Amino acid sequence: MKKITLASMIVSLGLLGACSQEDHSSSDHDMKGMDHSSMNMEGMDHSSMDMGDGNSTMDMSHETITKLKSSLGNHELSFPKVLKPDDKDSNSISYTVRAQQGTTEIFDGIKTNTYGYNGNFLGPVIRVEKGMKVTIHLVNDLKEDTTFHWHGLEIPGNEDGGPHKVLKPGQSETIQFTVKQEAATLWFHPHPMHETGKQVFKGLAGLLYIDDKNSETLNIPKTYGVDDLPIILQDRTFTDDQQLDYDHTMNEDGTTGDTLLINGVVDPKLTVDRKKVRLRILNGSNMRSYTLHFNNHMAFQQIAGDGGFLNKPDTTQSIEVAPAERAEVIVDFTKVKGNEVKLVTEDNVTVLPIHFKESKAEPNTAKAMETFNHLKVLDEVKNKKVTKTVKLAGMGKNVTINDKKFDKNRIDFTQKQNETEVWEIENVKDSMGGMNHPFHIHGTQFQVISIDGKEPPKSLSGLKDTISLKPGQKAKIAVKFQHKGVYMYHCHILEHEDNGMMGQIKVY
Ligand code: C2O
Ligand code: CU
Ligand code: CU
Numbered sequence: 001m002k003k004i005t006l007a008s009m010i011v012s013l014g015l016l017g018a019c020s021q022e023d024h025s026s027s028d029h030d031m032k033g034m035d036h037s038s039m040n041m042e043g044m045d046h047s048s049m050d051m052g053d054g055n056s057t058m059d060m061s062h063e064t065i066t067k068l069k070s071s072l073g074n075h076e077l078s079f080p081k082v083l084k085p086d087d088k089d090s091n092s093i094s095y096t097v098r099a100q101q102g103t104t105e106i107f108d109g110i111k112t113n114t115y116g117y118n119g120n121f122l123g124p125v126i127r128v129e130k131g132m133k134v135t136i137h138l139v140n141d142l143k144e145d146t147t148f149h150w151h152g153l154e155i156p157g158n159e160d161g162g163p164h165k166v167l168k169p170g171q172s173e174t175i176q177f178t179v180k181q182e183a184a185t186l187w188f189h190p191h192p193m194h195e196t197g198k199q200v201f202k203g204l205a206g207l208l209y210i211d212d213k214n215s216e217t218l219n220i221p222k223t224y225g226v227d228d229l230p231i232i233l234q235d236r237t238f239t240d241d242q243q244l245d246y247d248h249t250m251n252e253d254g255t256t257g258d259t260l261l262i263n264g265v266v267d268p269k270l271t272v273d274r275k276k277v278r279l280r281i282l283n284g285s286n287m288r289s290y291t292l293h294f295n296n297h298m299a300f301q302q303i304a305g306d307g308g309f310l311n312k313p314d315t316t317q318s319i320e321v322a323p324a325e326r327a328e329v330i331v332d333f334t335k336v337k338g339n340e341v342k343l344v345t346e347d348n349v350t351v352l353p354i355h356f357k358e359s360k361a362e363p364n365t366a367k368a369m370e371t372f373n374h375l376k377v378l379d380e381v382k383n384k385k386v387t388k389t390v391k392l393a394g395m396g397k398n399v400t401i402n403d404k405k406f407d408k409n410r411i412d413f414t415q416k417q418n419e420t421e422v423w424e425i426e427n428v429k430d431s432m433g434g435m436n437h438p439f440h441i442h443g444t445q446f447q448v449i450s451i452d453g454k455e456p457p458k459s460l461s462g463l464k465d466t467i468s469l470k471p472g473q474k475a476k477i478a479v480k481f482q483h484k485g486v487y488m489y490h491c492h493i494l495e496h497e498d499n500g501m502m503g504q505i506k507v508y
Contacts, residue, residue, distance in 0.1 A: 002030040032301060035218055045086045063252035065288070066256045068235060070350035073269035077262055077352070079225045080207065080232075083124035086137070094135035098487035099146050101203060106266050110242045115142065115202040120265045121190065123206020123309045125230065128179050132211035135176045139165035145192050146199060150208060151324060152186035152445065152465045153177075153307055157485015157507065160442055163193040163408060164486070181445060181481055182373075183215030184308040184463070185280045185326045193408070197255060197286050197494035198246040203264070205232065205284045218372060220303065220330060229270075231369075233321070233351070235263045253435065254287020254323075254394040254493040261349060274333045274356040278303070281329065283321040287493040289436065289468065291346040293318035298335055304328035307445030307463030309372035322438040322468030324369075324492040327459070375462065377447050381478045384426040388413055388479075390503075392437040392469065392491060393428040397499050399491065405500030409484065412503035420480040422449065425468035437496065441479065442487035443507070449476040463469070466492055481507040 087094045102120030103111040117123030128134050138148045145168055149161035154451040158165075159175040167173060186208040190199040220229035237249040237257035249255055262268045283290060294300070294317075301313035307327050313330065321327050333341070333356060342350040365396055368447055394400050402412070415421055423446075425439050445463035460467065467475055481487070490502035 008406075011127045028198055029066070046164075046240070056060060056206075059387045066235075066237065066258045068260050068288075068349045069258050069346070071260065071269065071351070071352060072267040073353040074267050075265050075269070077229075077265050077270045079125075079230055079263055080122060081119075081124050082224060083118060084128050087135075091131065092133040092135070093128060093384065094137070096139065097123075097148060097188075097206075098139040098141050098211050099148070099201075100141040100142070103331050104203075105266070106156070106261070106264065107238075107242045108119050108239050112238070112244060113202075113261050114244065115199060115204045117204065117206045119399040121203045122232065122244045123204070125224070126188070126207055127209045127211060130179050130182060130210060133178050135174060137172065137174050138167060139172040140169055143169050144195070145169070146190045146195075146204070147192050148175075148188060149442070150186065150188050151440075151442075152184060153208065154181045154325075154443055156483040156484045157443060157487050160485065160487060161188075162191050162442060162486070162504075163313045166192055178431075180208060181208055181477070182308045182463075183212040184210045184306070184445075185282065185304065185328060186210065187282055187284070187324075187326070189284075193406075193490070194498045197250070197498050200284070200494055201236070201246045201249075201286060202244055205234070207232070207280075207282065213307070214372070217311065218309075219370065221276055222324065225287040227273065227275065228278045229272075229280065230263060231352070232261075232263050232284045234264075235259065235286075235331065236261055250491050250495065252285075252495055252499060254495050256286070257286050260349075264407060264442075269353045269355065270355060271355045272333065273337070276330055276334070278328060278330050279483060280304075281319075281321055281327045282434045283323050283325050285323055286495065287323055289320060289438075290351070291318055291320040292351060294331075294345055295334065295342040295344050295348070295350075295407045297505055298331075298341070300331040302327055302329050302429050302459055303372060305459065305462035306465045310458065311375055311461040312371060312463075316459070318339040320468075322436065322466065322492070323438055323494070324438060324466045325468065366495075371461070375447065377449055377478055381422070386424045386476065387421045388415075389424040390423060390425045390439065390489070391428050392426065392439060392501070393430065393434075394501075395432070399496045399501035399502045401490070401501055404503070406490075406502040406504075408504075410504070411506045413505040413508050415481060415505055417484050417507050418480055420478050423477050423479050424474060425467065425469060425472045425477065427471050429472035436468050436470055437501070438466050438468040438492040439489070440492045441486070441489040443452065443483060444479055444481050446477045449478055450477045484508060 104114040104121040114121040145166045147161045155177045189205045235257040239245045448460045490497045
């Protein structure tokens, strides 16, 4: 039985009036002002809603984004373990990364079937240093095909783990690369055609940290698990028996859930020292974006984005992370009055209640923030003509890039290694308004030149590998590849990617 959404039924029945009059351009994923509960499917008879025509052209199921539940704060947040290298010397390091399945006690006393890397759920943190030669032995212990993709890593196309690099069950492969890019919080996840959304949903995602001289000498918190904390945000829907049933929850416009996991922990709370703490936030969700702030509206500083440090910390009270984006922030908890502060979403849903170990603040030795990076978009680059145009369009199964769907045998673009080109990315607004598309390019860290002709906000001034555009928005980005090979570029709503909202570029 084909599942159809309430929204697509409304469309099919021609009852859409109210929806099409909404101004979608100002709202991102959310239909602000609409009552979400009235869009809830629960208690409705799905079978009676099957129109039987298989017509998804009018699907606008993204309008029915599931509302998140607040964290009850009854599980202490844990952090992925840092992966032990198989071998290490001063300029090389090697690891084994194994995709596997197992069960995880996400809910007390209940076994949930999950996927993970080197463990049953999610993955470890892999740490490498700039300049090092890295060898990774990849093993597929799943009962299905997978690939190992290094999101944000500048790596030869052949090692990048796109949909061409399938490992069958039981197969293994060794990849090798030299780290040429600066300190950054990157991540890894599978990329098999049509299956990425499901495999990530079940737990395949891990962090990859690059360290360099700059990150080691900067006066910022850097003790992993103590004051330098990964925060992997993923919303999930569980079945009544607490399983992750992707086929059941899947939404062609991006699968969302009512339950937020951080680092795989449900209802998390964080207990930390009352001092400056660095949070490395990764949005590892299939489609949901988060705009986060503290419930006391305290300011904090963003120090890094996807591909490394900003030039200067950006002081802000809220931060938006679209799917696949990373943001590193430093929060000064000595400034909090009382013993609790909460990290919350734009809808004031509690993401993470935070408590302090000491009631008194530790003396704050950290100096004023120095200069972190020296990025600049050269005038020469800014003045370059646009040589690649990317038009993101559609919804549901009808998503396209430049009116085309992914074809693994078609190369859409070519670009010369080490040559900077200006790409223009446009999220094409349609009559229904459209939706945000987080656009990602493999194998490069780009710089945002402008958004709708204007200078980008500070939060987007660092190196980026993903940029989220609202319907109608246009961005110019400066793109350079340090390596050769074939790379994907795509929307990072995983279901859009799986539906073919992806193209490939050959770097020669
Ligand atoms: Cu996060 Cu194609 O990647
Ligand atoms: Cu990627
Ligand atoms: Cu998309």
